[in-house]
């Protein structure tokens with residue numbers, strides 16, 4: 001059995017005001033192996049974020065099944081860490097304390113928080129340093145740039161050592177240079193820690209740079225219309241993005257999405 005299995009799933013959002021609701025995904029099947037880095041791309045509104053919510057237990061299928069780590073998903077998946085386009089840091093807490101938030105929620109850390117606070121704080125500072133944010137734990141999030149906040153948000157997604165990391169457009173709001181820097185941060189974190197990763201993105205270069213496999217979804221209701229292996233060797237330097245093999249894959253994906261939008 002794969003680490004994440006989504007099997008023939010449909011999800012219709014509840015109707016409002018007599019309408020019939022929105023069928024977000026239908027016949028959606030995909031599986032992700034342990035340690036794999038996959039990306040999900042597709043036309044706007046095709047159900048990418050819905051897929052993320054299904055895999056983390058924030059939404060449940062109308063039909064079909066979802067399992068993670070061999071267990072059916074019946075509620076929020078505690079072995080998952082998440083990062084989104086908007087880092088949403090609590091402005092009254094230091095950056096370090098924002099990073100520590102999942103440990104205050106997820107067991108067994110929650111019950112150990114008081115006794116192990118100093119150790120957890122040191123862990124947060126070490127994680128921040130590993131993404132180039134040495135000393136930033138002592139600052140408030142509003143004292144950091146957007147790129148720094150997004151790095152901190154990655155740390156928050158990883159602090160409880162999740163086996164599954166879900167990234168929903170995490171670099172979408174950043175300028176091109178900062179975005180590429182964070183691709184490298186993410187590449188290195190994945191290589192070190194080997195968590196299973198699902199990245200939802202509109203940025204096809206980002207998908208090809210980071211992923212082992214890319215799932216292309218149809219227009220809504222979303223289902224997988226193509227699985228593209230990215231057979232570029234790792235570790236991948238940024239320069240790979242200028243190579244023909246890389247740009248060929250990007251063009252292929254662009255063509256598939258253009259077709260799917262029609």
Ligand SMILES: Nc1ncnc2c1ncn2[C@@H]1O[C@H](COP(=O)(O)OP(=O)(O)OP(=O)(O)O)[C@@H](O)[C@H]1O
Nearest residue numbers: 013014022024043044045046047048049050051220
């Ligand atoms: N909570 C909700 N209630 C009702 N409809 C919803 C809800 N969440 C999403 N939808 C609808 O489901 C469809 C799929 O939404 P989803 O956010 O999964 O798509 P997406 O591919 O992530 O979108 P985008 O490319 O714009 O980020 C859309 O038509 C959206 O309006």
